[in-house]
Amino acid sequence: MTTRSLSATELASRRAPAFGGLNAIALSIEIRRLLRNRRTLIFTMIMPSIFFLLFGLNSAYANDSNGKGAYGNVSAFVLISMALYGATLATTSGGAMVSIERAAGWSRQLRLTPLASPAYVGLKMLTSLVLGLGSVAAVFIVGGVTGKPSMPVWLWVVSALCVWVGSLVFAAFGLFLGYLLPTENVMQFLGFIMMLFSFGGGVFIPLSQYPHVLRDIAEYTPLYGLNQLVHAPLLNSGVDIAWVGNAIAWLIIFTAGAAWRFRKDTARV
């Protein structure tokens, strides 16, 4: 055994990690945690796939065209909707995991390591995106296997990408909830609210079927803009500036909310 004696050179040789401590090993352990959580897998991959099987294969409308100038059939439209539902639920769940980690004192423990706060948030975002990708892939694979959705190959790719990237908005929402709610029950609350947002955004039922007043309100809910945007390539309808405005406004609201709660959280202890 050698006895240490601290020297000035040794003190100076100590360095802080790059990227605030963000690294692949931590990310891979985070992903392993997600995959181990059966509840998360059921809600973010199996449920949206079952929803597609329930609503996307109905022979009454599944093979109908999406209209003049649009690509594909209604089954493909439903496929994209359910992938959006799954991916946003997945990224919200990923972000909301901070709630459980705060309750366990893990986020406090991490403050005793070089992991910088933005790097921790980045790690949660990346983990969320991996889960979101898993959800999109699950729904698209199930859809592909049924052979019912019909659209050009490039639209499968572009639509999946749009859904995945768009779901990042809800990783911010998840972080907001995670820092807002101290409870371990955050997941139940989140399942309920994402269901509401999905109805509000017209993910489950087209907004054209809603009464007028409800429809006006629905257009301000957080999933409305994203839902329109991810279907835009399929419908070949162009992009309405209001959809982009809706998505960006909610991204700003969720990010600001998360940042606000995050500051309160780190100042408190």
Place this chain on the structure above:
Amino acid sequence: MTQSVNGLPPAIELRGIHKRFGQVHAVRGIDLQISSGEIVAFLGPNGAGKTSTIDVILGLSHPSEGSVSVYGMEPRQAISRGLISAVMQTGGLLKDLTVGETLQYTASLFTNTQPVAEVMKRAGISELADRKVGKCSGGEQQRLRFAMALLSDPELLILDEPTTGMDVEGRRGFWTAIRQDAELGRTVLFATHYLEEADSYADRVILIRRGEIVADGTSAQIKAMAAGRTVRATLPGADEAKLHEIPGVERVEVRGDTVLLHAIDSDAVARYLLTSTPAKDLEITTRALEDAFIALTSDESDSATAGALQ
């Protein structure tokens, strides 16, 4: 103990630290310097301000007043360089990870780390690598926290009441691991409310009461404060200066007609009082180490001391 070693900044330097939580004034002006290589105990009852002070040293909270530096840096900088580690009382673990994963995860956040297998061996948890953290006992979880703290090979290790809630066996095992580690020359600061722990494991003991340092010295010095006996007598018009001259008297208190003389050789003091002064109603009382600690650190210091003496 106040000068720096090898021209290095002190491991910890606190200047005029105050910490308030709303109406509660938890830390009331702590000045403290700890050099490299010292093993220091923060001894005090619950609510004395030990944890609040440690949180400030670790950068987990900002002091309401005063300045803190660790190896001449801000706490956060020292942590990001892996210079300080801490073992906290409770929490801080994810139940759904295994012991091995928790250590790999933590290790991945530092630039230079000890091998995971090595710290597990040193913390005595080598056989637990694949066990879920949620399935570990309190003592095993605490040794995992210790292993996590060792990963960055820190210069300064801070332990906040590390054995709270452990059984005797767990406490012994934990301290054996800490002691072996401290022999390598690491600077250690630990908070405890067990006098015995401070006595057995620290070179220097700092007594804290109500957010202030009430005593700071070697374990032997702190013990000496408590050793000996107190002679109490009624002596109207006592001459305090003269009483100080009695051989062996360490402390003199005059309260009206009553005098309290603290001394190692109480017999000599009694003999002197009875033969050379008009003192009467003599009483001699012993103060146990535990009593001294309570007297020094309890909130009702004066009345507790008086109580112990009667």
